[in-house]
Amino acid sequence: MKFLLLSIGTRGDAEPFLAVGDLLQRAGHEVVIALPAQFRHLADDAGLDFEPLDERFLELLEGQTARDFMGQKGSWLKRLLQLARLAKTSLVVQKEIIREQRDLLVRLVPDRVIYHPKCLVARVWGMSSPEKAICLSLVPNMMYPERRYPHIGIPIDLGGWGNLQSYTLVNRITARMVTKYVKPFATDFPGVAINTRAVYDHMLKRERTLYPISPTLYPRPEHWPEHAKVMGYFERPKTSNWAPPTKLTDFLTRFEKENITFITFGSMVNAAPQATTKAIMDVLEKHQIPAIINTSSGGLIRPDQTPEHVHFVESIPYESIFPKIHSVVHHGGSGTTHTAVKHGCASLIFPHIVDQFFWNRRIAELGVGPLGVKIKHLSADTFERLLLDLRNHEAYSTKAYLLAQKMNGEANPRTLVAELLR
Secondary structure, three states: OEEEEEOOOOHHHHHHHHHHHHHHHHOOOEEEEEEEHHHHHHHHHHOOEEEEEOOHHHHHHOOHHHHHHHOOOOOHHHHHHHHHHHHHHHHHHHHHHHHHHHHHHHHHOOOEEEEOOOOHHHHHHHHHOOOOEEEEOOOOOOOOOOOOOOOOOOOOOOHHHHHHHHHHHHHHHHHHHHHHHHHHHHHHOOOOOOOHHHHHHHHHHOOOEEEOOOOOOOOOOOOOOOOEEEOOOOOOOOOOOOOOOHHHHHHHHHHOOOOOEEEEOOOOOOOOHHHHHHHHHHHHHHHOOOEEEEOOOOOOOOOOOOOOOEEEEOOOOHHHHHHHOOEEEEOOOHHHHHHHHHOOOEEEEOOOOOHHHHHHHHHHHHOOOOOOOOHHHOOHHHHHHHHHHHHHOHHHHHHHHHHHHHHOOOOOHHHHHHHHHO
């Protein structure tokens, strides 16, 4: 069977699709994956046929406006203006990405399409071929109203009634966007009504949606429709072509008994990486805390001088390092959150955008770490208080260990593949 996997966004948006593609290919199916062009090396590493999407989407996220927005720079009004500038700039890119995805659907004629919720044209393709289309949502609270939490795009709790209404608002906006941008290709979908009401109803009542998240971290709510399922957290093997540098191995050996903390903001950037790094380094030096810092996409930077108890890396497979450390300070991306708990690490989250605020709250509710603060509020004093709590409150590590045991084996590859074939 031929599968087409479509995803746009950061590496955190790409990895779950690479994991699913790897499972399908191992099961003997033909797999083509379409991601932003910058991720070709990830598809090559997974051995998947690759189709590049417009690279300007990721370039937008690396610009100063995106840095200011993700770093929560300025007042709410300034951030609203930042978002408006990003949206305006992304319109041309969005139209091109929609055209590219439409062309792939027409050219490849797949038997199944697995798509990210941001892939608008694939959603309409699913309206025309509902038995062949599956939405793969990397985060909960995207569609179905929930009293406890607001829509994943809303960073603050609005109370029971407000939380419920947030889903209606965001879902209607999403349906309107799908209608606006996909309607020029209406002739590709004969018999499909491409309007806000039809798209909205399809999203909530008919769209098959699988959530590659852990039911231990987020049990499936009973009020979800039958076509929405929590499948467990899946990762592709990322260490087969990777060997740890000698300096990293030496560092781990030297400080293995001193509870190493791993610090990373993954694909997130922020408005003041130098100041953020300095605040973190000041605390690490003051308390002589052994730490590994991942600079990754530039949310943190390596200073000219570093103490011997702090080691910097630029990129590293998390599953290679998390079993050897005590705790993780991170941005709260779904993948990093899952991998940390899966390996029994206590977590401290400094959320930047979207679902990271949810995972920050969820980690605190589960007792795996303290409640973090927005990245814009990270100062030396705040970081010191939260980091010492993370490292000295043994109950966090104990709870993380217990949850890791529950997560073990809950993601069944055969069950996922069977569901994708159904």
